[in-house]
Amino acid sequence: MEITKDLSCVMTIFGGTGDLAHRKLIPAIYNLLHENMLPENFAVVAVGRRDLSHEEYRDSIYQSIQKFSRLKIDNDLWNVLRNKIYYSKFSFDDNLGYSKLNEFLKALDKEYHTNGNRMYYLAVAPEYFEVIVDKLNNHNMVDTREGFKRVVIEKPFGRDLKSAQYLNKKITEVFSEDNTYRIDHYLGKEMIQNIMIIRFANSIFEPIWNNKYIDNIQITAIETVGVENRGGYYEKAGALRDMVQNHMLQLLTLTAMEPPPSLKTEHIRDEKVKVLQSLEKLTPEFIKSNVVRGQYGAGSIEGKVVPAYRNEANVSPESKVETFAALKMHVQNFRWAGVPFYIRSGKRLDRKSTEITVQFKELPNILYFKENKELQPNLLTIKVNPMEGVVFQFNGKEPGSRNNILPLQMDFCQNCEFESNTPEAYERLLYDVMKGDPTLFTRWDEVEYSWKFVDSILEAWKSEENSFPNYEAGSNGPREAELLLSRDNRKWWNIESNSFCARK
Template sequence: MQTDSSFTFVLFGGTGDLSMRKILPALFEAHRAGGMLADSGKIVAVARHAANRDEYLQWVNEHVKPHVSKKAVDEAAWTSFLARIEFVKIDLGNPEDFVQLRDAVQDLPGIRVFYLATGPSLFVPICHALASVGLNENARIVLEKPLGYDLKSSNAINDAVGEIFAEEQIYRIDHYLGKEPVQNLLALRFGNALFEPLWRREWVESIQITIAEELGVEARGDFYDNTGALRDMVQNHLLQLLSIVAMEPPHSMDSDSVRDEKLRVLRALKPIDPRDIGKVAVRGQYHSGVIRGNSVPAYATEQGVKPDSSTETFVALKVEIENWRWAGVPFFLRTGKRLADRVAEIVVNFRAVPHSALGASALRAGANRLVIRLQPNESIRLYCLAKQPGEGMNLASVHLDLAFDQFFREGQMEAYQRLLLDVINGRLALFVRRDEQEAAWRWVEPILNEWQASIKPPKPYAAGTWGPAAASAMLAQHDTCWLEEEN
């Protein structure tokens, strides 16, 4: 991916955890690859926790290097990468400080990208301050999640940002959309005659989408206790993955064609009646347990968490899409912290054959299954039945693998790297449009409201397990189970 697009990348929250772990490592990988970033491109870090450029670069040396790829760091590439970086010390609460930022970037070439790796409470003040010094022209702005606390607050942020930046200037980032297997899902569906005819209610029994984490809330207790898994993961990541899985073939891969089809899926989600939430939604909270031999504390004892907290750390949902392609097919969404493994995957269970002369095993739903692993070890695996060697017609499950790191010799591009390059080059397809975000919030809100009003606490589950038993029971009602339970 060669580019001549000159740019000035302004990173707000330049000393924050996201900048250290994801954004600067991604920019370094693009720089090291050669040809992905214009030689004239500059990175301007904005923070108040460093005194000057030298101190900031020392901070980058200490905190970014551990998060670059496992390959040994090429010191020449690292030195030339640091040469791209400038630093401006700013108090984001003081609009007058933005004059210093304007002076620092006004003579730098190319499109300006403003990446807001800050808390959402700072999004609107930063945008107003940028406009006050004329930096909202010839610019793109990247907004990290969470964008609001509910539909009303999300609309308030979008309204305020939209007064300063046009919609085509706003890049609402969801890093799961930048993952290689998600891109390959589009290629698999729309580039192969093999799958598209099967991608519908007549042939699909059910679909599971899981994002599971072994980690707890770490140092984010204050934030997480006011957010919860439904806001933190379902409203954005899981519903975005669902829309990619279920969307109709777009007219083309341009940004609005893809996002139009995703929006149609989100608008077709069957509204959840508050009276049915207990049947189709499970919320849980982890208690103490053991993960990989290590004892971990209960959520309620984590730093920054209220001892009597009713915040959910686990969500499982049964979702239906009311359209011709998917009517009657259950989509099961699941996410949680302190689960048994770190995994993100999409599981498409195809229907069993209608009649088999080969025995009962060929009639088992899920015998044909597509598993798209997003993390770790990104891959696509297709399961089918084959005859076991030997006497008799005994069937066994076998699988065909596409392991990207083995098949493609060139290194894979990390999600943030792909998305940052898309921002610099003005490609919007993998970013969330405002109407998508509104549709997602509108569908989620009845669940939020019901849980907030409920006197029932989240269902407990031991850390190191796969969540409350109620999540398995919900699938059992449809004669199916989560993938790891079958294995």
Template sequence: MQTDSSFTFVLFGGTGDLSMRKILPALFEAHRAGGMLADSGKIVAVARHASDRADYIQWVNEHVKSHVSKNGVDETAWASFLARIEFINIDLSKAEDFVQLREVIEGLPGIRVFYLATGPSLFVPICRALASVGLNENARIVLEKPLGYDLKSSNAINDAVGEIFTEEQIYRIDHYLGKEPVQNLLALRFGNALFEPLWRREWVESIQITIAEELGVEARGDFYDNTGALRDMVQNHLLQLLSIVAMEPPHSMDSDSVRDEKLRVLRALKPIDPRDIGKVAVRGQYHSGVIRGNAVPAYATEPGVKPDSSTETFVALKVEIENWRWAGVPFFLRTGKRLADRVAEIVVNFRAVPHSALGASALRAGANRLVIRLQPNETIRLYCLAKQPGEGMNLASVHLDLAFDQFFREGQMEAYQRLLLDVINGRLALFVRRDEQEAAWRWVEPILNEWKASIKPPKPYASGTWGPAASSAMLAQHGTCWLEEEN
């Protein structure tokens, strides 16, 4: 991916965890690859936890190197990357301090990218301060999640930012959309005649989407206890993945064609009747347990968490899409913390053959399935049945693998690297449009409101398990189970 697009990348929250773990490592990998970033491109870090550029570069050396290339750091490339970085210490709550920022960047070339790796409470003040010094022209603004607490607060942020930047200037980032298997899902569906005829209710029995984490809330207790898994993961990541899986073929891969089709899926989600939430939604909260031999504490005892907290750390949902392609096909969404493994995957279970002359094994559920693994290793695996060697017609499950790191010699591009390059080059297809975000909040809100009003606490589950038993029971009612339970 060659580019000659000159840019000035302004990173607000330049000493924060996200900047250290994801953003700066992604920019370094693009720099190291050669040709992905224009030689004239500059990075301007904005923060208060460093006094000057030398102090900031020391901070970057200490906190970023461990998150870059697994094969070690090329010191020559690292030195030339650091040469791109400028630093400014300003108070983000003081609009007058942004005059200093303008003085630093007004002579720098190319499109201006403002990346807000800050808390959402600072989004509007930063945007207004940028406008007050005329920095909202020839610019793009990147907003990290969470964008609001509910539909009302999300709209308030979008309204305020929309008064300063046009929709075409706003990049709402969801890093799951930048992952290689998600991109390859689009390629498999829309680039091959094999899958598209099967990608519908006649041939698909059910679809599972899971994002599971072994980690707890770590040092984010204060934030997480006011957020919960439904807001933190379902409203954005899981619904975005669902819309990619279920969307109709777009007219082209330009930004609005792709996002128009995703929006149609979100608007076709069957509204959840509050009276049915107990049947189609499971919320849980982790208790103490053991993960990989290490004892871990209960959520309620984590720092920053209220001892009587009813915040959910686990969500499982049964979702339906009311359109011709997917009517009657259940989509099962699941996310949680302190689960048995760290995994993100999409499982497409195809229907069994209608009649088998080869025995009962050909009729079992899940004999044919497509598993798209997003993490930890990115693969796409197609399962089917084949005859076992030897006497008789005995069938066994086999699979065809697309393991990207083995098939393609060039290294895979990390999600943040792809998305940051898309921002710099003005490609919006992998970013969330405002109407998509509103549709997702509108669908999620009845669940949020019902759980807020409920006197029933979240269902407990032991850390190191796959969540409350009610999650498995919900799938059992539909004659299926989560993938790991079958194995």
């Protein structure tokens, strides 16, 4: 795949008045400008239904940049950006709206010398993905003879394998795979990109990254917040669809993949797909005892009383939707046979953290391992969010003692070294779309294999009753999630580096 040097384009944000545009996309564009990474020949058209003039829209996003941008707003820079941003009001099913938009985009193309390059960003509810793509096609807005035409699709990409296949068919009838950017913003996070570097650029890790030396791998993405104002969406999704199908399985592929033959997009994606192809098929019996789901009841977080999921806005009082999922799974290939991967994700838990912990095997039961039953294993934790960094736990001698052994830590705290100035995921991802680099986006077969895996769980759950709520808000989740590991004589690790805290 050729990576374009010409970054110029007009970006259309469908859903330009929405939460994602205000909190993430527009601040990311501002930060790219600030970092000198935005092409000079660039403009944005935001589409929404609200009755706003260009000026009113610009004022509204100014507030959002002030509130959400990682970099302080510089008024000179803002004035540069302000004049490149436009607003267009129409409903997604309105043909006239597309005709007018097309004319407007053509005019902007001339004014900004963008060579016919267009990025269509669908920051909209999934039911509109097909409608918008269809209308863009019907209004001749996807012709690649003059400039690139790329579409960016937000998650969720379908709600099961069948709907994802249908959606993909509809999109690829209009946009080729090369021009389809299925976004998984986790892949834009700095520490996620670091996983491959930690693995493949360190001679001390790669040789031991296998079932001979690794006991198990734990992938965690938990948060203290509840569903907030997204109850309507979450009722149709749940933790498995919202987190496991996309983000968690992506983290797993990067952790478990073989070294690619080169850093070319397709080589990396091919290796990720092989991991998904190697996932052990889950039988209903296995799911029953190795997949845990939960839903939070009322509780308290940081001293504040919070309601049960069933009492959140736009949530059914009898909801059976899971806000927590944990599972054990296996990658059945030569590297990983016999190594369990434990995955968990949930809302309203006692802490917020996305992290990957690799637990190494114990040494033979002689010398210190024979004498000291409490000896801790070696652990490597990659902290993704909110702390970014790496912690390595190893055993050492307690100073002054004869032979007492203590777990010690070496760490690299990225937040501390670079403060909060590492780029946000959406900055990197938008830049990559302009550049035409899809490495950090999910290829269709990755989505397809992920849904196949998740569908087997969804199917098994249909015939199983649950007794929700089964964990208290502010706790560490359902008891069964602890049992999932304790049954295997393991436990979930929560490695906090002391120096991370001191330097926070």
